[in-house]
Amino acid sequence: MGSKKTIYLITGYSGAGKTNVLRYFEESGFYCVDNLPADLLPGFLELMKRNKDLSKIAVVIDARSRSLLNRIETHIQNARQTHNLKILFLEADLKSIIKRFKESRLKHPLALNGTLQEGYKLEHKLLHPLQHCADLVINSSNITVHELKALIKQHLFNKKKQEYEVHLMSFGFKNGVPAEADTMLDVRFLKNPHFHQKLKHKTGKTTEVQNFIFKDKKTHTFFKKSLSFLLYLIKQYQKEGKSYSSIAIGCTGGKHRSVAIVEKLAKELSKEKNLSIKIEHRDL
Numbered sequence: 001m002g003s004k005k006t007i008y009l010i011t012g013y014s015g016a017g018k019t020n021v022l023r024y025f026e027e028s029g030f031y032c033v034d035n036l037p038a039d040l041l042p043g044f045l046e047l048m049k050r051n052k053d054l055s056k057i058a059v060v061i062d063a064r065s066r067s068l069l070n071r072i073e074t075h076i077q078n079a080r081q082t083h084n085l086k087i088l089f090l091e092a093d094l095k096s097i098i099k100r101f102k103e104s105r106l107k108h109p110l111a112l113n114g115t116l117q118e119g120y121k122l123e124h125k126l127l128h129p130l131q132h133c134a135d136l137v138i139n140s141s142n143i144t145v146h147e148l149k150a151l152i153k154q155h156l157f158n159k160k161k162q163e164y165e166v167h168l169m170s171f172g173f174k175n176g177v178p179a180e181a182d183t184m185l186d187v188r189f190l191k192n193p194h195f196h197q198k199l200k201h202k203t204g205k206t207t208e209v210q211n212f213i214f215k216d217k218k219t220h221t222f223f224k225k226s227l228s229f230l231l232y233l234i235k236q237y238q239k240e241g242k243s244y245s246s247i248a249i250g251c252t253g254g255k256h257r258s259v260a261i262v263e264k265l266a267k268e269l270s271k272e273k274n275l276s277i278k279i280e281h282r283d284l
């Protein structure tokens with residue numbers, strides 16, 4: 001028999017951060033399901049067990065299931081016999097919950113016609129079995145979204161620092177700018193190998209073109225400043241909880257200058273710890 005498939009069950013109070021946590025799981029490559037009715041858990045797990053394509057799975061079951069939670073402890077006991085089920089419970093104090101719902105201007109799902117306090121008390125009663133079974137309980141009352149993500153990384157994924165993905169793309173302005181770019185640099189001011197017959201039909205991936213471009217002092221100055229700028233940006237993005245950046249470098253045709261700069265940037269950025277570099281030459 002194969003090893004048990006790991007399933008993360010996310011639960012807890014409305015307003016405690018379940019949506020942000022589920023979004024983080026999805027960004028980490030998990031197949032995610034929100035608000036699964038509790039009685040559908042056995043069937044869902046059986047379906048996931050048969051599906052070999054989905055190996056990373058996270059599901060939210062919470063008080064919105066209401067009376068369907070009556071059998072949740074039995075479902076969990078059975079699930080743990082066939083799956084590596086990890087339960088994450090998110091709680092927060094009433095003061096924090098009230099503040100968050102006021103800021104979002106949303107109604108509490110268990111108090112659509114009542115008060116937040118009533119919804120909170122009902123959730124406390126309904127969620128007791130799930131909290132009792134939890135592998136990890138996090139109180140999010142006084143922490144930010146980014147701190148919450150860091151706790152998930154550390155406690156569930158055993159990672160203090162997750163690799164930050166940098167997507168480097170070269171492109172040609174004549175073919176349009178890439179809409180997905182977070183940051184875009186224009187290198188059309190650099191000397192163009194296109195006007196040299198021996199280099200015209202080569203690309204920026206070749207040593208000859210790279211030597212031609214970086215022979216110019218202007219290129220070295222630009223590259224040094226750009227590398228410093230991008231490293232600073234990446235560091236700030238990481239602090240804000242982002243997990244990736246898309247950086248586009250453009251020249252006229254996307255064959256020479258932008259390609260050479262991307263290749264050099266990838267080489268330098270790969271020396272940094274906790275960075276995963278991916279390259280795309282869109283117009284080659």
